Amino acid sequence: MQPRITIIGLGVQDLKKSTAFYQEKFGWKLTSASNENISFFQLNGLLLSLYPKDKLAEDATVDPMGSGFKGFTLAYNTRTKEEVDEIFADLAQKGVKIVKQPEEVFWGGYSGYVADLDENLWEIAFNPFLELDEAGNVTNEA
Amino acid sequence: MQPRITIIGLGVQDLKKSTAFYQEKFGWKLTSASNENISFFQLNGLLLSLYPKDKLAEDATVDPMGSGFKGFTLAYNTRTKEEVDEIFADLAQKGVKIVKQPEEVFWGGYSGYVADLDENLWEIAFNPFLELDEAGNVTNEA
Numbered sequence: 001m002q003p004r005i006t007i008i009g010l011g012v013q014d015l016k017k018s019t020a021f022y023q024e025k026f027g028w029k030l031t032s033a034s035n036e037n038i039s040f041f042q043l044n045g046l047l048l049s050l051y052p053k054d055k056l057a058e059d060a061t062v063d064p065m066g067s068g069f070k071g072f073t074l075a076y077n078t079r080t081k082e083e084v085d086e087i088f089a090d091l092a093q094k095g096v097k098i099v100k101q102p103e104e105v106f107w108g109g110y111s112g113y114v115a116d117l118d119e120n121l122w123e124i125a126f127n128p129f130l131e132l133d134e135a136g137n138v139t140n141e142a
Numbered sequence: 143m144q145p146r147i148t149i150i151g152l153g154v155q156d157l158k159k160s161t162a163f164y165q166e167k168f169g170w171k172l173t174s175a176s177n178e179n180i181s182f183f184q185l186n187g188l189l190l191s192l193y194p195k196d197k198l199a200e201d202a203t204v205d206p207m208g209s210g211f212k213g214f215t216l217a218y219n220t221r222t223k224e225e226v227d228e229i230f231a232d233l234a235q236k237g238v239k240i241v242k243q244p245e246e247v248f249w250g251g252y253s254g255y256v257a258d259l260d261e262n263l264w265e266i267a268f269n270p271f272l273e274l275d276e277a278g279n280v281t282n283e284a
Contacts, residue, residue, distance in 0.1 A: 001168050001169055001218060002186075002277075002278050003168075003170045003171070003185050003186070004185050004186040004218070004277070004278035005186065005188070005218060006272070006274070006280055007217035007219070007265075008216060008217075009214060009265070011214060026143050026145075027143055028145045029145070033271070041145055042145060042280065043145050043147050044145070044188065044279075045188075045278075045279030045280060046187075046279070048147070053211075056213070056214075056215060059247075059265075060242060060255045060263050061241060061242045061255070063210065064211050065210045066208070066209065066211030067210060068207045068208030068209060069204055069205060070213055070214065071198070071208055071212055071260065072150065072151060072153060072198075073149075073153075073198060074147055074150060075147065075148045075149035087143060099202055099203060100203045105201075111201075113202045113203070113204075120214070121204070123151070123201075125148075130148070132148070135144075135187070136146035136148070137146075137186075137188070138148060138187060138189055
């Protein structure tokens with residue numbers, strides 16, 4: 001298996017509202033393959049998909065019940081520390097739930113967290129040790 | 143915000159065992175920034191990180207308790223249907239938990255699921271409508 005991932009699939013309670021969240025708050029655009037049953041956003045070489053949580057569990061043949069911390073986070077890294085503050089100011093103004101205001105963290109970066117409508121946690125962070133190319137791909141060895 | 147993601151962070155119960163899982167079962171290599179506290183794998187333009195679940199929750203300042211379905215899946219898409227079967231055969235032989243054997247699915251693809259040691263679900267799928275470049279990046283509009 002090559003070291004890669006094709007799709008991050010998030011199970012959502014309300015597909016319409018969650019799709020609007022990523023469109024309006026993050027400013028991302030739906031791909032043309034999206035329809036009323038599933039939403040796709042083209043990211044850097046992979047897709048983010050939104051799909052009703054029950055149907056996602058059904059597809060994987062697992063019990064859909066689940067609660068509390070989901071045990072994963074998604075990170076959006078910036079090129080400067082200031083950009084983190086700018087994004088938090090923008091998202092807060094748009095009514096996005098701020099989970100943790102950005103602060104200096106022990107590993108030398110500057111990081112905070114927001115949540116989407118299903119409590120999926122997005123870390124918005126500046127990591128001075130991490131190199132990003134123009135498209136936002138991580139280019140060094142972390 | 144650009145349409146991109148930098149890191150997928152998985153909260154794990156046992157960092158050593160989970161790191162070995164991705165190394166030995168998936169065949170992925172740790173980056174040099176990895177240490178006894180955190181593991182990084184360089185994927186296609188983003189990183190997969192493994193971090194103790196309690197510490198991940200602490201970093202995001204959320205309650206670490208959680209159970210059941212996590213409400214997300216990660217997908218590894220192949221270039222052929224046969225490749226899905228080959229990966230399942232390889233992973234089964236290596237003792238990886240098979241959640242759903244691959245089968246023809248309604249959207250025209252061929253897909254199954256495996257789980258890592260923390261019940262994170264990986265879909266291994268062939269989607270004839272999805273184009274991948276040499277590095278495994280999704281190049282069309284889904």
